[in-house]
Amino acid sequence: MPFPDLTPETAPPGSRRAMEAVTERLGYRPAAIARLAASPHTLDGFLKISAIFESCTLDPLSREVLIMTVATRNDCHVCVAMHTAKLTSLGAGPALIAALRDPEGPALPDERLETVRRFTLEVIASAGAVDDTALREFLAYGYTEQNALEVVLGIGAYTLSTLANRLTGAPVDAQLATFA
Numbered sequence: 001m002p003f004p005d006l007t008p009e010t011a012p013p014g015s016r017r018a019m020e021a022v023t024e025r026l027g028y029r030p031a032a033i034a035r036l037a038a039s040p041h042t043l044d045g046f047l048k049i050s051a052i053f054e055s056c057t058l059d060p061l062s063r064e065v066l067i068m069t070v071a072t073r074n075d076c077h078v079c080v081a082m083h084t085a086k087l088t089s090l091g092a093g094p095a096l097i098a099a100l101r102d103p104e105g106p107a108l109p110d111e112r113l114e115t116v117r118r119f120t121l122e123v124i125a126s127a128g129a130v131d132d133t134a135l136r137e138f139l140a141y142g143y144t145e146q147n148a149l150e151v152v153l154g155i156g157a158y159t160l161s162t163l164a165n166r167l168t169g170a171p172v173d174a175q176l177a178t179f180a
Contacts, residue, residue: 003168005034014040018047028175032078032161035168042164049157056150058116060090062143065113066154068100069120076162077180081172084179112141116151119143123151 007029008016015037023029036043053063064087071079080101087097095109100117108114119138122130138148164170172180 003035003038003170005031006037007034011037012040015043018043022047028173030078030082030170030173032165032168032170035170036164038168042160046157046160046164049153049160053150053154053157056147056153057144058147058150058154061087061092061113062116062147063154064090064092065100065108065116066120066151067158069103069117070124070155070158071162072101072103073121073124074159074162074166076165078165078170078172078176079158079162081176081180085176088179115141115143119148120151120155123155128152 006015006019008019011019011034018040019029019033019037022033033043036046056063058066064083067079067083068087071083084097084101087100093109096113099105099108108117115138119130119134122134135148139145
């Protein structure tokens with residue numbers, strides 16, 4: 001295993017404070033963070049960009065739809081488990097969660113959230129060069145140009161996370177096992 005779980009004591013100096021802050025906030029140290037800590041810059045970058053994304057104007061369910069769309073597209077079992085837990089805590093229904101967990105599955109039961117999923121996939125597939133129809137459809141559901149750019153922000157944050165989790169072989173933590 002080339003990426004061991006680091007502790008604040010074994011992590012590079014630039015990762016120690018961030019690891020301690022995540023552990024304090026969550027009540028445990030996620031293995032994904034313990035492995036991402038091998039690169040203080042990558043850990044710091046992910047924590048900053050994900051915090052910025054969490055404070056954007058997209059509503060919480062739309063943000064989670066975007067995250068789960070990226071997680072399932074990139075086959076990141078850690079993110080799928082973590083964000084299934086988050087969706088559950090937000091009161092998302094089982095049909096929504098099941099549809100999000102299946103990238104080949106049915107449309108989401110909420111048309112507005114399905115629009116977020118489709119728009120996210122279109123932004124990824126077109127490398128940001130979405131056509132006017134896709135953008136108009138996104139805007140027709142009450143989203144804004146600002147939200148469209150926030151989709152790009154979320155894709156960036158969670159592409160970083162999903163790829164790093166896969167590269168490091170991060171396992172699903174025991175705290176998330178029921179959501180795996």
